[in-house]
Amino acid sequence: MTVEANMPVDGVEATVRRWRAQRPDLDVSPMSVIGWLTTASNEIERRLAAVLSEYGLQSWEFDVLATLRTDGEPYEMCPGTIGGHLRVSNSAMTNRIKRLEESGLVERHFSPENRRIVIIRLTERGIEVTDRAMDSYLTEGKSALEALSPSETDQLCGLLRKLGTATTSEAE
Known part of the structure; x- marks a missing residue:
């Protein structure tokens, strides 16, 4: 996976670039996917936890x-x-x-x-x-996903389901 030139350098991509510079012998491509999944998951969990806390x-x-x-x-x-x-x-x-x-x-x-x-x-x-x-x-979940179109949401859900199913069956 390559980082597009116009993509802002942030925590995830900066980390990938640093690893590529320090260890060019490693394929660090999984780091972007895992990093973005973790970042998105943490942000969504934070938002949903705030909503749930309103109900104790x-x-x-x-x-x-x-x-x-x-x-x-x-x-x-x-x-x-x-x-x-x-x-x-x-x-x-x-x-x-x-x-x-x-x-x-x-x-x-x-x-x-x-x-x-x-x-x-x-x-x-x-x-x-x-x-x-x-x-x-x-309502908050919909807001958290508003950057995605309905077709992108469906596509992402399908990809995550595929990844989750493959990961679960490999672990068993």
Whole structure:
């Protein structure tokens, strides 16, 4: 990957140029892609975290609430199912659920079919907070992507899906 002459020198491209100068024997081309992915991800995460903080939420809390909300009524799941969706360990889910329960956003109850199974359900307050936060989250997400046309957004999504799928299957 080459840096276009009219592209401003910034942190990512400056780092790539310095590595090329210091180690011309290395193919440093992955650095631009990884650097820009990291930069974009960090900026978008910062913006979304600011939006979620207006609702008293951290991103991990919103992830759990949104997972429950998108499962439909009665907005409940087993902790292991939530963790599977979010790719989070059972022990991490236990801590997350405890904190959300203390905040009054979720409640625990036992499955009527098997009392050994704990079910996590959104409370009315949890539904309301999740819905309001989602509206703001999507508005900010759209704003964060406004530099891209709809076709560029679709193309980027396809490329990231391809990259994420290839990376995930290689790691397994």
